[in-house]
Amino acid sequence: MSEQAxxxxxxxxxxxxxxxxxxxxxxxxxxxxxxRPKKYVLDMFPYPSGDLHMGHAEAYALGDVIARYWxxxxxxxxxxxxxxxxGLPAENAAIKxxxxxxxxxYDNIAQQRASMRRYACSFDWDRVLVTSDPMxxxxxxWLFLQFYKKGLAYRKNSNVNWCPSCxxxxxxxxxxxxxxxxCDSVVTKKALTQWYFKVTDYADRLLDDLDTLEGNWPAKVLxxxxxxxxxxxxxxxxxxxxxxxxxxxVYTTRPDTLHGATFMVVAVDSDLAAELASQATPxxxxxxxxxxxxxxxxxxxxxxxxxxxxxxxxxxxxxVNPINGEKLPIWLSxxxxxxxxxxxxxxxxxxxxxxxxxxxxxDLPIRTVVQTEEGDPAELGKATVxxxxxxxxxxxxxxxxxxxxxxxxxxxxxxGKGHAAKNFRLRDWLISRQRYWGTPIPIIHCADCxxxxxxxxxxxxxxxxAAGLDLKPKxxxxxxxxxxxxxVACPSCGKPAKRDSDTMDTFVDSSWYFLxxxxxxxxxxxxxxxxxxxxxxxxQYVGGVTHAILHLLYARFFTKVLHDIGLVDFEEPFTxxxxxxxxxxxxxxxxKSRGNLVRLSDQLDEHGVDAIRLTMAFAGPPEDDIDWADVxxxxxxxxxxxxxxLAGDVTSAPGTSFAAGNKDVRRLTAAFLRDFSESIETxxxxxxxxxxMELVNGLRKAIDGEVGGADPAVREAxxxxxxxxxxxxxxxxxxxxxxxxxxxxxxxxxxxxxxQELLVVNNLTAVVQVDGKLRDKFDVSVSITEDELRALAMNxxxxxxxxxxxxxxxxxxxxxxxxxxxxx
RNA sequence: GCCGAAGUGGCGAAAUGGCAGACGCGGAGCACUCAAAAUGCUUUUCCGAAAGGAGUGCGGGUUCAAGUCCCGCCUUCGGCACCA
Numbered sequence: 001m002s003e004q005a006x007x008x009x010x011x012x013x014x015x016x017x018x019x020x021x022x023x024x025x026x027x028x029x030x031x032x033x034x035x036r037p038k039k040y041v042l043d044m045f046p047y048p049s050g051d052l053h054m055g056h057a058e059a060y061a062l063g064d065v066i067a068r069y070w071x072x073x074x075x076x077x078x079x080x081x082x083x084x085x086x087g088l089p090a091e092n093a094a095i096k097x098x099x100x101x102x103x104x105x106y107d108n109i110a111q112q113r114a115s116m117r118r119y120a121c122s123f124d125w126d127r128v129l130v131t132s133d134p135m136x137x138x139x140x141x142w143l144f145l146q147f148y149k150k151g152l153a154y155r156k157n158s159n160v161n162w163c164p165s166c167x168x169x170x171x172x173x174x175x176x177x178x179x180x181x182x183c184d185s186v187v188t189k190k191a192l193t194q195w196y197f198k199v200t201d202y203a204d205r206l207l208d209d210l211d212t213l214e215g216n217w218p219a220k221v222l223x224x225x226x227x228x229x230x231x232x233x234x235x236x237x238x239x240x241x242x243x244x245x246x247x248x249x250v251y252t253t254r255p256d257t258l259h260g261a262t263f264m265v266v267a268v269d270s271d272l273a274a275e276l277a278s279q280a281t282p283x284x285x286x287x288x289x290x291x292x293x294x295x296x297x298x299x300x301x302x303x304x305x306x307x308x309x310x311x312x313x314x315x316x317x318x319x320v321n322p323i324n325g326e327k328l329p330i331w332l333s334x335x336x337x338x339x340x341x342x343x344x345x346x347x348x349x350x351x352x353x354x355x356x357x358x359x360x361x362x363d364l365p366i367r368t369v370v371q372t373e374e375g376d377p378a379e380l381g382k383a384t385v386x387x388x389x390x391x392x393x394x395x396x397x398x399x400x401x402x403x404x405x406x407x408x409x410x411x412x413x414x415x416g417k418g419h420a421a422k423n424f425r426l427r428d429w430l431i432s433r434q435r436y437w438g439t440p441i442p443i444i445h446c447a448d449c450x451x452x453x454x455x456x457x458x459x460x461x462x463x464x465x466a467a468g469l470d471l472k473p474k475x476x477x478x479x480x481x482x483x484x485x486x487x488v489a490c491p492s493c494g495k496p497a498k499r500d501s502d503t504m505d506t507f508v509d510s511s512w513y514f515l516x517x518x519x520x521x522x523x524x525x526x527x528x529x530x531x532x533x534x535x536x537x538x539x540q541y542v543g544g545v546t547h548a549i550l551h552l553l554y555a556r557f558f559t560k561v562l563h564d565i566g567l568v569d570f571e572e573p574f575t576x577x578x579x580x581x582x583x584x585x586x587x588x589x590x591x592k593s594r595g596n597l598v599r600l601s602d603q604l605d606e607h608g609v610d611a612i613r614l615t616m617a618f619a620g621p622p623e624d625d626i627d628w629a630d631v632x633x634x635x636x637x638x639x640x641x642x643x644x645x646l647a648g649d650v651t652s653a654p655g656t657s658f659a660a661g662n663k664d665v666r667r668l669t670a671a672f673l674r675d676f677s678e679s680i681e682t683x684x685x686x687x688x689x690x691x692x693m694e695l696v697n698g699l700r701k702a703i704d705g706e707v708g709g710a711d712p713a714v715r716e717a718x719x720x721x722x723x724x725x726x727x728x729x730x731x732x733x734x735x736x737x738x739x740x741x742x743x744x745x746x747x748x749x750x751x752x753x754x755x756q757e758l759l760v761v762n763n764l765t766a767v768v769q770v771d772g773k774l775r776d777k778f779d780v781s782v783s784i785t786e787d788e789l790r791a792l793a794m795n796x797x798x799x800x801x802x803x804x805x806x807x808x809x810x811x812x813x814x815x816x817x818x819x820x821x822x823x824x
Numbered sequence: 825g826c827c828g829a830a831g832u833g834g835c836g837a838a839a840u841g842g843c844a845g846a847c848g849c850g851g852a853g854c855a856c857u858c859a860a861a862a863u864g865c866u867u868u869u870c871c872g873a874a875a876g877g878a879g880u881g882c883g884g885g886u887u888c889a890a891g892u893c894c895c896g897c898c899u900u901c902g903g904c905a906c907c908a
Contacts, residue, residue, distance in 0.1 A: 177905095220902075223828060227904055234908080252908060265908090308906085333906095340907045347908085353825090354906050425907055548903085618848075620837060630836050632849050639848080642863090687838070690847035697847090704864080767843050772889050774843050812888045818842050822888045 008641035010608030013735040017744070018117065020734075026747050027071065027122040029078035030518075030531075036076035040535050041067040042514055042574075044543030044551075045082045048108035049089050052115045054583040054590060055544070057600050058626060060121050061616040061728075062580050062685065063542035067122050068727040069680045072751040078535060079122055080517040082129035083109050086137070087506040088166060088182055091437040091471055100466050101437040105132060115601075119609055120730045122747065129520040131509040132437070136516065138460030139526035140508050141442040143558075145453050146565060148443075152198045153431075155451065158339070159269065160430060162190035167473025168434045169194060171505060172427050174550070189296065195441060195502065196428040199557050203424040206556055207231055209572055217577040218623065221548040228549050230425025235409050237346065237418040239264060239319035239328070243279060248272065248319060251341030251423055254351060255412065256404030258323040259393035260369035261346040262359065264330045265312070267338035268295055276330065280315045287313050288332060295334045310335055310358040321346075322417035323408070324394060333358065341423050349383065356383035369393045370401065429554065431505045436463070436471050436478040438503025446490035446497035455491050461499065477501040510551055511558040514538050514573060532568050541574035545623075548579070578683055581625035583616075590628075598628050610729035611637035617685040617728050640732045643696045643721055647739035649709040650718045654741035661713025663758075668698045669717045670758035673751065676724055685728075692724050715740070723751050768793040769820040770802040786813040793819040 043063035046056055067079035085105045094101035109130060116123065129136055147153040161170040165185035169192060174181045199206070207229045210222050234253035241248055250264065266273045268291060277288040291313050312333035319328045328346070335354055336345050349359035349366040356377065359366050368377055372388035387401045395411070396404045412418030432441065440461045442454035454461055464485040469478045479501040480486055490497035515527035518535055522528065537559075552574070559573040582589060585596040603612050614636040619626040658666065672695045679688035699717045703709045719740060726733035726746045737746035761782055766789060768776040776798040780789065790813050793799055799821065806823040813819050 220829070224903060227827075230904090230907065232907070250908085254908075310906090335906045335908095337907060345908050352908065354908070357906090423907070425904095545902090618836090624837095627836085630849085632836085635849055645863095684838090686836090687847080690838075693847055700864085765843080769842080769889075772842095777843075810888055812842095814842070818889090820842080820888050 008644045008732075010610060010637065010640075010731065013731045014118070014609060017731055017734045018120075020744050021120075022117075024744060025125070026745060027067075027077070027079060027124050028126055029076055029080075029124050030127075030535075034076045036074055038535055039070040039075040039077045039540070040514075040538045041070065041077055041079045041540045042517075042538045042542065043079075043081065044541070044547065045084050045510070045513065046112060047084050047087065047089065048105055048112055049093075050108055051111050052119070052600055054598055054600050054603070054628065056112075057119065057603075057612060058583050058616045059543060059580050060116070060119060061613040062578070062622050064121050064613070065617055065680065065685050065688075065727045066540055066542065066578070068730075068747060069751075071122065071748055072723060072726065073677075074750060077122075078127070078517070079124060080127040080129075080520075081116065081121065081123040082513060082517070082520070083112070083131065084506065084510050084513075085109060085130050085132040086438045086503075086509055088168075088435060088437070091435055094437075094466075095471050101471070102132070102466065105437075106130075118604070119613070122730075127517050127520050129513060129516050131506070131513065134460045134462050135521065135523070137439040137509070139512075139516065140439040140504060141454070141459050141461060142456060142526055143512065144442055144504070144508075145456060147197060147561065148453055150561070150565070152201065152561060153195060154198065155193055155195050157191060157193040159189040160192050160194055161187050162192075163187055165473075166435075167475050169430060169432060171430045171507070171550075194430050194432040195500075195504075196430050197557070199429045199553075200424060200426055202557050202560050203229055203231065203426050205560055205571070206426075206553065209556070209560075212572060213575075213577075216575060218545070218579050221545065221552065221577065221579065224548045225553060228426065228553065231422055232424075233420070233422045234405075235412065235418050236342065236421040237412060238322060239346070240322070241330070242318045242320070242327075244276075248344050249342045250344045250346045251421060252346055254348065254405070255408035255418070256390060256393075256396060256399075256401055257348040257351045257369050258321065258346070258408055259390075259396065260348040260350050260367045261321055261326075261328060262349060262365045262367055263328050263347045264319045265333050265336045265345050265347050265355075265358065266315075266330060267336040267343040268292055268313070268332040268334050270338035270343040272343055273332045273338075276315050276317060277332070280317060284313065284316055288315075291332070298334075310354070310361040312358065312362065314362070322412060322415060329364070331358075331362070339427065340425075350377040351383050351385055353383045353385070367392060369396075429505075429507075429557075431508055432502040433505055434475060434477045435473070435503055436466060436469060438506060439508065440479065441500040441502050441504060443500040444488055444490060444497045445500060446493060446495065448495060449490055449492040449497075452490055452492045452497070458491070477503065479503070507550060507554050511554045512562070514541075514555070515562075515568070527567075529567055536568060537570045537572060538574045540576045540578065542578045542580065544582070545579040552577075578622060580622045584625050584627045586629050587627060603633060607633040607637050608640075608731075610640055610732045613730075614640065614689065614728045618689040620686055622683055622685055639693060639696070640725075640729055642700070643692070643725060644732050644736055644739075646696065646699055646703065646718050646721060647736040649703045650715050650740060651709045652712050652715045654715075656712045656715055658712045658716040661716055662702065662707045662711045663713075665699070665702050665707055665711065665713035665717055666755075667758050668695060668702075669713070669720050670754035672717075672720060672724075673754040674759060677751065680727070688724070689728060692721060695721055695724075719749075720751075722746050723749050764816060766792075766816055767818050768796060768799055769818070770799060771823055772820065773802070775799050775802040780816050782816050784816045786815045789813055789815045789819055793821065 043060055067077050071077045090101040090105045094104050144153055161175050163170055163180040163185050165183045175187050178187055180187055210225055232253050235255040236249050236251050238247040238249050277285050312331045315330045317330045319330055321328055347355040349355040350368045351370055369392050370388040371391050372384045372386045374384045374386055377384050390396045390399045390404045396407055399407060409420050442461050444452045446452050464482040469481055471478050486499045486501055488497055488499055515532055518531040519528045555573050560571055562568045563571050585598050590597045611633045615631050615633045619631045672691055676688050676691045703714055722733045722736040733746045763779055763781055766778045766780045767774055776796040778792055803823060808821060809824045810822040
């Protein structure tokens with residue numbers, strides 16, 4: 001035997017097994033007639049911004065543990081991968097380097113793909129998709145047209161979030177603290193005609209169905225989604241307006257406080273405000289114009305400042321309170337949002353903080369109508385918002401808040417002045433982007449026919465070449481300048497018309513990609529309906545919590561629409577969700593500018609793939625962040641070598657029956673198999689790794705001790721180590737498997753169920769406590785009786801010394817494990 | 825401000841209400857070696873020579889028994905934030 005055969009050389013075994021796996025394709029799924037039960041395990045697909053980084057390494061290591069676990073457990077696991085390859089970074093990088101976004105993107109994909117292969121992810125390489133392929137985005141367009149037919153895709157003009165740096169609009173979800181999520185520029189507003197998806201039609205279902213995910217999704221994500229959708233209930237109330245035929249409707253969650261309304265406020269940037277101003281005096285009109293200018297100039301950062309003074313303009317007009325006929329002055333202000341509720345509110349300063357501040361700022365009356373435990377607003381100097389008893393409120397007097405809300409709605413309904421209503425924080429999804437590198441919107445604008453959908457048999461509307469186009473952001477889509485592309489005949493009347501030159505938000509791409517994996521190359525359908533029934537929804541989704549709102553909400557929305565169209569038979573796309581944490585370095589996110597960037601390729605070159613993957617899994621609970629400064633890939637490599645060496649010490653032949661093996665070692669293996677499976681299924685990968693380490697330690701002792709390497713139980717244990725290790729360290733595991741005399745394929749060798757009789761415990765350690773403190777231990781039979789155990793405890797010298805002559809108050813015996821003696 | 829989660833050795837972390845600190849990193853010691861590396865073994869919560877005592881952010885409570893359950897704080901992190 002050569003020296004090398006006993007040397008663990010990670011790099012040599014990586015080279016050795018990769019080509020073998022390429023040949024074997026152990027993880028191909030969807031083979032005709034496969035009898036195994038299915039499991040769809042999905043990792044969030046990467047954006048090809050360069051080579052894989054440490055964050056990818058963690059996410060894919062953890063996703064792979066799950067996928068490989070179910071494969072070992074005998075499931076037909078589908079575990080595909082693809083690239084979310086449209087989007088701004090490609091375009092920005094391309095502009096910066098003077099390249100074609102396409103070339104840049106596909107070069108990066110090739111690099112990531114090679115890295116994933118080396119990283120030994122258990123992906124099904126026959127199911128790959130790339131969203132910037134016309135073959136993929138053709139179906140974005142097709143789905144857009146289905147949405148359009150259902151009235152779920154529509155165009156409207158409104159003030160949209162505008163990033164002056166990216167020169168494009170942003171969905172609400174892409175504005176973080178008033179800043180562009182991509183580039184941190186201050187987001188401004190701009191009036192534009194844009195395409196929207198009508199997510200709000202699904203708001204109730206998106207909210208209510210979160211209950212079905214309870215326990216299977218992280219509670220944090222469910223909370224974030226609930227907050228984001230933000231359903232509130234209350235009433236719409238109609239106020240007659242002097243000098244206006246139509247009444248103004250306001251939304252309130254507190255119709256009980258209707259008698260406390262002392263003025264009305266209309267969002268200054270709403271159409272309604274413009275109309276009211278036009279009826280006001282020239283003086284008011286002038287002040288409105290000036291105020292509106294000022295408000296439009298301010299951005300969200302300023303708007304959100306908490307100590308901001310309330311501002312506004314009095315229209316001089318009046319509304320009539322439908323519950324008591326009082327005349328209320330109508331003000332215009334920016335503290336009321338134009339796009340929530342009706343864009344107008346009834347102000348109850350005594351019982352709403354914002355209204356209170358406004359009333360104080362402009363010296364408007366404050367009338368208490370709810371007596372709460374907090375006290376009276378007039379004395380407190382602030383609004384009271386809690387429950388209480390209604391006063392100064394006519395027929396509502398004496399009721400509590402909930403009763404008064406119901407009663408007020410009844411009264412309003414009876415008079416035809418209002419009704420119960422609900423509202424959502426969620427807004428419709430703005431999907432138009434004025435950029436090149438995305439899915440063209442399949443609509444043609446015709447002077448005569450208006451919006452004309454591109455006929456489905458003319459899809460895809462392919463992106464023209466970027467050559468000759470100015471991709472620099474300038475506020476309108478670069479595609480508008482592609483003359484040959486943009487000018488077409490109207491499909492309806494044949495006259496000259498123009499293509500819509502905007503592209504879709506890339507979140508459209510990722511809202512249904514999990515279905516496309518079922519037939520990534522299909523030319524005839526977005527996805528096969530029958531296969532979707534079999535494979536979908538995704539059993540286990542793995543990805544970062546950064547997508548807790550955006551991506552997951554949109555994918556849930558798409559799924560519900562697809563369900564309603566009859567294309568899928570389920571309503572939630574991802575049955576279980578695991579959010580892995582981030583990889584940090586010295587306490588903060590890695591970045592070049594911070595100078596704390598750890599390069600994945602360097603780590604892999606230094607420690608090997610297996611050690612890095614194992615480190616990711618062993619560092620802690622998967623949802624926690626990993627600080628790379630706190631973990632030890634070197635330690636992982638050492639452990640792997642230790643485990644690997646075991647295989648060389650097994651001298652029995654493969655196929656040897658384990659039954660005659662050493663019982664203690666067999667029990668060790670059986671307990672391991674039980675605990676390991678539980679650890680993995682509950683996502684305690686770090687504990688699972690610890691269990692392997694324990695088995696390896698025990699096995700080392702057995703081999704070096706009296707049991708010896710020839711005992712069949714030692715083979716049984718070593719094979720269990722190899723199989724379990726294959727989830728974390730596929731190369732090491734495969735090489736162990738070969739050294740143990742097997743054909744390649746440890747990944748599918750199967751983790752056996754533990755033999756029940758080996759799990760039966762005959763003896764254990766009973767503990768004796770005195771006043772809750774440990775004083776003695778005994779090895780006892782599990783069948784020991786309470787009396788026997790009590791006697792054993794009372795006879796112990798240690799126990800007697802601890803009691804020290806005090807009177808015994810109580811003796812708790814929990815045979816066979818514990819005795820607790822309480823003294824007085 | 826509102827909502828939520830989390831606080832355990834020098835460090836990453838374990839622990840169905842029942843032996844706190846599994847498993848590792850780091851440290852210390854020993855064996856092998858001319859020596860080192862590698863490997864193996866021992867040890868490592870704190871105070872104490874030991875006996876023993878203390879100990880899971882702080883203060884209470886429930887319980888024979890609390891890291892775990894309840895109440896009140898503190899700190900950190902995350903989400904939302906003029907949504908009427």
